Amino acid sequence: GQNIDQPTEMTATEGAIVQINCTYQTSGFNGLFWYQQHAGEAPTFLSYNVLDGLEEKGRFSSFLSRSKGYSYLLLKELQMKDSASYLCAVMDSNYQLIWGAGTKLIIKP
Amino acid sequence: NAGVTQTPKFRVLKTGQSMTLLCAQDMNHEYMYWYRQDPGMGLRLIHYSVGEGTTAKGEVPDGYNVSRLKKQNFLLGLESAAPSQTSVYFCASSAWRESTGELFFGEGSRLTVL
Numbered sequence: 001g002q003n004i005d006q007p008t009e010m011t012a013t014e015g016a017i018v019q020i021n022c023t024y025q026t027s028g029f030n031g032l033f034w035y036q037q038h039a040g041e042a043p044t045f046l047s048y049n050v051l052d053g054l055e056e057k058g059r060f061s062s063f064l065s066r067s068k069g070y071s072y073l074l075l076k077e078l079q080m081k082d083s084a085s086y087l088c089a090v091m092d093s094n095y096q097l098i099w100g101a102g103t104k105l106i107i108k109p
Numbered sequence: 110n111a112g113v114t115q116t117p118k119f120r121v122l123k124t125g126q127s128m129t130l131l132c133a134q135d136m137n138h139e140y141m142y143w144y145r146q147d148p149g150m151g152l153r154l155i156h157y158s159v160g161e162g163t164t165a166k167g168e169v170p171d172g173y174n175v176s177r178l179k180k181q182n183f184l185l186g187l188e189s190a191a192p193s194q195t196s197v198y199f200c201a202s203s204a205w206r207e208s209t210g211e212l213f214f215g216e217g218s219r220l221t222v223l
Contacts, residue, residue, distance in 0.1 A: 004151060041216070042217055043212075045212065089151075098151070101149055
């Protein structure tokens with residue numbers, strides 16, 4: 001079966017750095033995506049990785065290792081507005097997105 | 110900019126009632142999707158469409174029907190609602206599938222079935 005695993009909840013301090021991990025087992029691989037979802041709102045696209053390595057976009061970076069079936073989302077200089085759920089999703093060989101359950105990130109002052 | 114618009118935002122149904130959720134996008138996207146989101150679970154694909162006049166089943170299609178008569182609209186129907194269909198429903202669209210996969214989501218429709 002296809003599976004995406006990510007921690008259910010994480011807590012971090014404002015101004016700090018946090019790393020949210022995602023491991024996956026899917027039928028084929030056509031890219032890994034991170035989305036941000038604030039409570040009661042729609043998910044919004046954050047990043048896309050299809051090759052191994054680090055993609056940096058401002059305070060957010062996403063890393064992929066296809067051989068390990070592993071990705072992480074790195075958030076720097078945390079702000080209170082970063083409190084949200086972060087969804088990891090993998091596009092399989094049929095170009096279907098398989099979604100993890102999301103990691104709820106709580107930022108404390 | 111409207112983007113993806115879903116109606117209604119909230120609805121309460123009794124078991125056995127029917128309803129239709131409407132999704133409209135103004136980005137001229139080919140692909141449209143209906144997902145449901147339940148606590149502790151990832152988004153699950155109900156049905157999707159790769160273009161006007163086409164629909165296909167996703168991961169959890171039972172109890173739902175869809176139609177894509179116009180490119181900009183994607184309708185999700187529940188013919189006989191059940192309590193297990195209590196969920197938040199998200200519509201999404203994308204320019205094409207074999208790409209960065211960026212989906213644009215509507216604000217969600219919260220459905221409660223009593």
